Amino acid sequence: MSKYWIIGDIGGTSSRLALLSLPQNKFNQLKIYKNQNFSNLQEILSIFLKEIGHLDELSLFLALAGPVLAGEVKITNLNWTVKAKDLKKVFPFQRIIMVNDLYALAGSIFLLxxxxxxxxxxxxxxxxxxxxxxxxxxxxxxxxxxxxxxxxxxxxxxxxxxxxxxxxxxxxxxxxxxxxxxxxxxxxxxxxxxxxxxxxxxxxxxxxxxxxxxxxxxxxxxxxxxxxxxxxxxxxxxxxxxxxxxxxxxxxxxxxxxxxxxxxxxxxxxxxxxxxxxxxxxxxxxxxxxxxxxxxLHPFPGLLGAQTILRSQLKK
The missing domain is CATH 3.40.367.20 (Hexokinase; domain 1)
Structure with missing residues (x-):
């Protein structure tokens, strides 16, 4: 099991990324990026990885604004397509989990x-x-x-x-x-x-x-x-x-x-x-x-939900 997880809430306007160090309950290194300034999610992930520095045992959890189908998401209100297999080719993530952003919002209720x-x-x-x-x-x-x-x-x-x-x-x-x-x-x-x-x-x-x-x-x-x-x-x-x-x-x-x-x-x-x-x-x-x-009212409920869902999936 990876010790470190990048958790992300990827919307139509902004992308929010943070670092979660298991088994801690709080994320840190929160960064918010305006999507209009980037061509794709890979550019944002590259910048975030440089900002947090090298980490071993790193995985990725993304909540994205679109339906997740066979490891692929076309963000509904943004001309981006995110594929888990493409991210694995570019980044050294041990594991990648992708869910719908409202799926993550629902999971936030347990940490609010x-x-x-x-x-x-x-x-x-x-x-x-x-x-x-x-x-x-x-x-x-x-x-x-x-x-x-x-x-x-x-x-x-x-x-x-x-x-x-x-x-x-x-x-x-x-x-x-x-x-x-x-x-x-x-x-x-x-x-x-x-x-x-x-x-x-x-x-x-x-x-x-x-x-x-x-x-x-x-x-x-x-x-x-x-x-x-x-x-x-x-x-x-x-x-x-x-x-x-x-x-x-x-x-x-x-x-x-x-x-x-x-x-x-x-x-x-x-x-x-x-x-x-x-x-x-x-x-x-x-x-x-x-x-x-x-x-x-919480400003980042999607990131809270990411923690709930991640812990649930890691128990399986």
């Missing part, structure tokens, strides 16, 4: 502290499982935690399901996406780039998600309208997850976009917009009331 979680909605916690995880970042990811012992996590690509418009405005928004060559999936209406999509739809001006969030925090009416729409759609997809899976262990929200909007979750108006859509039908209110909802 109370301070890492903000309660959005109370529930009755009838059962510890299943738990659902939804991350709003560059894209939109969904995963489900079914049990701890043995560790059972179901990753998905649920963010790419069609978005069911419920109003004339939403139908017009989908038509606007189609006009620009985009599919009307949930990811295009609820993600970092969805912020930009909605702002452009309302104003015909193209801003970055960061610019829109900043304007909203400063009280800009149009940016606040976008945030209100995002909260409404977020509530709706949480409703869909709730009635489909019945995750009595809770729905956990994550991703950089939602973490950046933490203050809006604490604002009664925006929280109500979220809950109005979550309680989509009174027919199932009793069921929905039992399901708690939380916001993950």
């Amino acid at each position: 502290s109370k301070g890492d979680i903000l309660e959005i909605k109370k529930g009755k916690n009838l059962k510890p499982y299943p738990k659902a995880f939804l991350a709003v970042g560059t894209g939109l990811g969904i995963a489900f935690l079914l049990s701890k012992n043995p560790l059972k996590i179901l990753a998905s690509e649920g963010g790419h399901t069609p978005f069911p418009a419920q109003s004339r405005e939403e139908f017009e928004f989908l038509e606007n996406l189609s006009h620009h060559g985009l599919k009307g999936t949930y990811e295009e209406v609820l993600s970092g780039r969805a912020l930009a999509n909605w702002y452009f739809f309302y104003s015909k001006e193209r801003l970055t998600p960061e610019e829109i969030s900043t304007k909203a925090k400063n009280g800009d009416p149009l940016a606040l309208k976008v945030i209100e729409k995002i909260f409404s759609i977020l509530g709706r997809i949480c409703y869909e997850i709730a009635v489909t899976l019945q995750p009595f262990g809770g729905i956990y929200l994550g991703g950089g976009v939602l973490q950046n909007l933490k203050n809006f979750f604490e604002d009664p108006y925006f929280k109500q917009r979220f809950l109005e859509e979550f309680y989509f039908t009174e027919k199932l209110r009793t069921l929905l009331e039992r399901i708690p909802i939380y916001l993950i």
